[in-house]
Amino acid sequence: MSHVTVIRNARHWKTGEPIDLAFQRGVILEGAPASADVTVDAGGAILSPGLVDLHVHLREPGQGSRETIETGTRAAAAGGFTAVACMPNTEPVVDNIAWVEWVRTRARAMASCRVLPIAAVTIGQKGERLTEMIALKQAGAVALSDDGHPIVSAATMRHALEYACHAGLPIVCHEEDPALKGDGHMNEGTLATRLGIRGIPAAAESVMVRRDVELAELTGGRVHLAHLSCSASFEGLREAKRRGLAVTGETCPHYWMLTEDAVAERGTAAKMNPPLRTERDRAATIAAIQDGTIDCLATDHAPHGEDDKRQPFEMAPFGIVGLETALALTITGLVRAGHVTLPWALQLWTEGPRRVFHLPEVRLAAGFPADLTLIDAEREWVVDPEAFHSKGRSTPFAGMRVTGRALATWCAGELTHADPSLPIAGRRSEREGAALA
Ligand SMILES: [Zn+2]
Structure with a gap:
């Protein structure tokens, strides 16, 4: 079926100008027809290209x-x-390619958005033998990463970058010096000492950032620095850009929203890796977003079972969920707090990540894919983990009043999310077996 959907009374995410936009068969049309099968009254909400998150743990297989x-x-x-x-x-x-294909097949059958598999850099993420990177790319991998673990050997990282460069893929780096991290569980400092929890120094991250910047220069490979959390790491990325190297970086909402103080208040719901840092690092995160050092934002959505997170702090796993709070924390903590404009914040979830992974562009113009997000940037709501679609419930933002919400999401023209308040006239998009993967 190929019905036409039209969105009326929206505002363009970049210019704020009124915009009507129509699409059919997953592709944006030229102009908006007077009548359509499905009509959405956006009521002045912001229409943006669909948001992209380059760093998610879906936990399957x-x-x-x-x-x-x-x-x-x-x-x-x-x-x-x-x-x-x-x-x-x-x-x-x-x-290996069998598991990349498994993820893509599963996504085609079950997913509500495009799923872009990242394959491992080394077999079993053991940091030793390299994977078949060219074959992995051909199978559909968009990047390579041993995320969860650092690549400890500089020589292995060098060879990995050389090979990945050949394959045309970036390596996403989880930067952590295991010896410096030791058995730490939160940011190293007086608070960790007071709480009696072993600490992780910021240098555990930033020394590896510096190493991989050097290796990017040596090899010409593309390095993407995952979940940067501290001032020294942002400085390392900034310097790499000054030197014109193919190094990009991301940070996550919790690093601009919170400091290590949240550990004392929220316990294991504030335990993630890298850990929440100091107020100085939080300010440096915002500064790196403002000055363009940061290429894109990411959630590091890392769901765990409730029982796992209910353990004593040092026993509980690292990680929180983020997909259902990211947009609100961006609008609340960056835009409404006066640090950046809404278009600047949104490009870090749209154009930025697509550029980093060389994904197809999405513009609100004829011929582009109808991957769209309708945003109410004024809507206030309270974070309630029980209402999440994710199986993960652990978030330090539970109970927080935030502003900004996705009213509707279309992926390849298919309506994948709609807020009950949104007036939609006509037939709702039913699943047409559109290939989202
Ligand atoms: Zn990681």
């Missing part, structure tokens, strides 16, 4: 009790995302 491709992408759609890149630190690790 193997850990479906924590999250599945189905539940994780439903959470993504509800959060305004039309594409997520999923990390390969599953059980088994996605380190």
Whole structure:
């Protein structure tokens, strides 16, 4: 079926100008027809290209009790995302073409957004033998990462970058010096000492950032620095850009919203890796977003079972969920707090990530894919983890009053999320087996 959907009374995400936009068969049309099969009255809401999250743990294969491709992408759609890149630190690790194909097949059947598999850099993420990177790219991998683990050996990282460069893929780096991290569980400092919790120094991250910047220069490979959290790391990325190297970086909402103080207040719901840092690092995160050092934002959505997170702090796993709060935390913590404009913040979830992974562009113009997010940037709501679509419930933002919400999400023209308040006249998009993967 190829009905026409038209969105009226929206505002363009960049210019704020009124915009009507129509699409059919997953592609944006030239102009908006007077009548359509489905009509959405946006009521002045912001229309943006669909949000993209380059750093999500969907936990499949193997850990479906924590999250599945189905539940994780439903959470993504509800959060305004039309594409997520999923990390390969599953059980088994996605380190061969069979598992990349498995993820894509599963996504085609179950997913509510595009699923872009990231394959491992080394077999079993053990940091030793390299994977078949060219074959992995041909199978559909968009990047390579041993995320969850650092690549400890500089020589292995060098060879990985050389090979990945050949394959035309970036390496997403989880930067952590294991010896410096030791058995730490939160940011190192006086608070950790007071709480009696072993600390992780910021240098555990930033020394590896510096190393991989040097290796990017040596090899010409593309390095993408995942979940940067501290001032020294942002400085390392800034310098790499000054030197004209192919180094990009992301940060996550919790690093601009919170400091290590949240550990004292929220316990294991504030335990993630890298850990929440100091007020100085939080300010540096915002500064790096403002001055363009940061290429894109990402959630590091990392769902865990409730029992896992209910353990004593040092026993509980690292990680929080993020897909259903990311947009609101961006509008609340960056835009309404006066640090950046709404278009600047949104490009870090749209154009930015697409550029980093060389994904097809999405513009609000004829011929582009109808991957769209309709945003009410004024809507206030209270974060309630029980209402999440994700199986993960652990978030330090539970109970927080936030502003900004995805009213509707379309992926390849298919309605994947709609707020009950949104007036939609006509037939709702039913699943047409459109290939989202
Ligand atoms: Zn990581």
